[in-house]
Every structure is written in C-alpha cells, then in structure tokens.
Amino acid sequence: MKIANLSVGQQLPIRHFKASNVSLFCYNAAIWNPHRIHYDEKYTKEIEHHPEIVIDGPLQGDWLSQTVTNWISDDGNLLEFSYENRRASFLGETLSAGGEIKSIDYDTNIIELVLYIKNEKAEVTTPGTARVKIKN
Amino acid sequence: MNDLVSEEARQWIGKSDEPIEVEVTRRDIIKYSVATEQILDKFINGDEAPPMFVAGLSRKIVPIDDLGSDGLPPASLVPDLPLKRVMAGGVSFRFHRPVKPGDVLVFNRTLSNIVGKKGKTGPLIFVTYSIICETKNGEAVLDQEQTRILR
Numbered sequence: 001m002k003i004a005n006l007s008v009g010q011q012l013p014i015r016h017f018k019a020s021n022v023s024l025f026c027y028n029a030a031i032w033n034p035h036r037i038h039y040d041e042k043y044t045k046e047i048e049h050h051p052e053i054v055i056d057g058p059l060q061g062d063w064l065s066q067t068v069t070n071w072i073s074d075d076g077n078l079l080e081f082s083y084e085n086r087r088a089s090f091l092g093e094t095l096s097a098g099g100e101i102k103s104i105d106y107d108t109n110i111i112e113l114v115l116y117i118k119n120e121k122a123e124v125t126t127p128g129t130a131r132v133k134i135k136n
Numbered sequence: 137m138n139d140l141v142s143e144e145a146r147q148w149i150g151k152s153d154e155p156i157e158v159e160v161t162r163r164d165i166i167k168y169s170v171a172t173e174q175i176l177d178k179f180i181n182g183d184e185a186p187p188m189f190v191a192g193l194s195r196k197i198v199p200i201d202d203l204g205s206d207g208l209p210p211a212s213l214v215p216d217l218p219l220k221r222v223m224a225g226g227v228s229f230r231f232h233r234p235v236k237p238g239d240v241l242v243f244n245r246t247l248s249n250i251v252g253k254k255g256k257t258g259p260l261i262f263v264t265y266s267i268i269c270e271t272k273n274g275e276a277v278l279d280q281e282q283t284r285i286l287r
Contacts, residue, residue: 023171023173026167026170026171027171027172029171030164030167030168030192031168031192031193031195032195032197033192033195034203034208034209035206035207035208036206036207037206040207043206047206048206058188058191058192058227059172061188061191061227062172062186062188063172063173065186065187065188066172066173066174066175066186069176069186069187070176074178077231078231079230079231080228080229080230080231081187081228081229082226082227082228082229083227084224084225084226085224086224
C-alpha cells in the first residue's frame with residue numbers, strides 16, 4: 001500500500017459477518033463472558049426481553065477493527081480505534097463492516113478512517129473511527 | 137446539572153479495581169482469532185494478538201457460585217446515581233505496541249470521571265472508566281476509555 005495511491009473518500013473493502021450459536025459460544029468462552037443473553041435463548045427472551053440471542057457489542061467492535069487491520073495488513077499500524085454500540089444486533093442477522101478514508105496527512109503518513117457496521121436494514125448499529133500510520 | 141451527581145458519588149472518582157495480571161499464551165490468541173474470524177496469518181497462527189484481543193483479557197474470573205442469575209460477576213466501581221437506565225456508551229483505544237505470546241500484562245481499571253449533562257430528552261450522566269494495560273516491566277501496551285451513559 002502506497003500512501004500516494006490513497007484518496008479521501010476511498011472505500012475500505014466491505015466484509016459480511018453472520019454469527020452462529022457456535023461462533024458466539026467460542027467468542028464468549030475466549031473472552032470469559034458468562035452473560036446468558038449470548039447463549040441461553042429462553043432466558044434472553046423471557047427475562048431480558050430481547051427478540052433473540054444478542055451478538056456481543058465488543059465482537060462487533062472487533063469486526064470493525066478488522067476492516068482496518070485486514071486493509072493495512074503489514075503496511076501500517078493501528079494507532080487509535082473507537083466505536084459505539086448504538087443498536088443491538090441479534091443471532092440470524094447478517095452484518096456488514098466497512099468504512100472510508102476521512103483524511104490523509106502526507107507529512108506524518110497518518111490516515112483517519114470512518115467506520116461502520118450496518119444491519120440488513122442498512123441501519124448503522126456500530127459506528128467507529130480509527131487512526132493508522134502507514135509505513136512507507 | 138452537577139446536582140445529578142452527589143458529593144458521595146463524586147468520591148468514587150479515582151477509585152480503582154485490584155490490578156489484574158494476565159500471561160498471554162499463543163493458544164489464547166489462536167482461540168480469540170478463530171472466534172472473531174480473523175483473516176491475517178499472524179493472528180490465526182497466534183504470532184501476534186489482534187488489537188481487540190487485549191480488550192477481552194481483563195474480565196474478572198470469579199467462582200461459579202459468585203455469578204449472578206444473569207451469569208455475570210458482581211459489577212465493581214458502580215456508585216449510587218439517580219439515573220438507572222444504562223445506554224450503550226463508547227469505547228476508545230490507543231495502541232502502543234502489539235501483544236505477543238509470552239507477554240505478561242497488568243490491567244489497572246479506574247473510575248476516571250462522572251459528569252451530569254442536560255440531554256435533548258432529559259438529564260444524562262456519563263460515567264467514564266479508564267483501563268491502562270502495561271507489561272509487568274512497565275512498558276505501555278494499551279490505553280482504553282469506556283463511557284457508560286445513564287438516563
């Protein structure tokens with residue numbers, strides 16, 4: 001990746017994610033999160049009144065960070081990253097993660113990105129931002 | 137709007153949890169990378185941790201009998217505030233260096249601020265936590281800020 005080839009407004013590759021019961025189990029086991037809304041359907045619906053098993057907010061945060069890490073690969077470093085879980089997402093939904101270049105500083109090689117996760121209704125569930133430094 | 141946050145609640149600002157120490161293994165990185173559907177070889181092979189791996193490392197591990205009926209361990213650093221409904225806040229990270237197998241990390245979580253504000257639909261309270269992650273030798277790894285919004 002050469003910074004001279006990048007331009008403001010350029011889109012990052014979009015990736016689709018569809019969580020399954022199994023992938024959510026593996027994720028919550030890996031981070032040691034025993035919250036029942038991620039695996040106990042009866043509890044999730046009857047006690048916490050969600051329509052379905054809930055996809056973890058930080059898992060969507062990770063997917064959002066991957067739009068950046070996969071794009072820069074070994075050509076740069078992620079310096080800063082932020083996100084906000086504005087809308088819940090549920091098992092069965094297919095989410096799309098993407099973003100675009102907001103600014104490029106050719107003196108410091110620092111690029112600012114605006115990121116999003118959208119659901120199938122094209123609602124942004126998780127907006128985010130990132131700052132990366134390109135190596136060249 | 138500062139009357140929203142009592143003097144007693146304000147006393148919580150600056151309080152910290154007990155530090156959490158974590159030894160990072162290649163296997164833990166691989167588990168996380170598979171579960172989050174990483175693509176890059178360095179993450180899938182566990183040579184380096186994905187940036188958000190560290191964010192999932194500092195969760196408390198308590199005996200099963202101490203988990204609540206929701207499955208969660210007891211919350212800490214929660215002052216008594218007049219607004220109870222928790223809305224999703226934001227999380228921000230500053231990365232200083234990648235995490236690799238063999239790193240020994242120390243996490244310090246502090247309640248860093250409580251601010252009352254007038255929102256469009258009524259009063260809001262912003263509670264901010266900061267998590268500083270360093271290696272055991274004191275090398276900066278990651279600064280994290282998490283904001284919880286109460287309404």
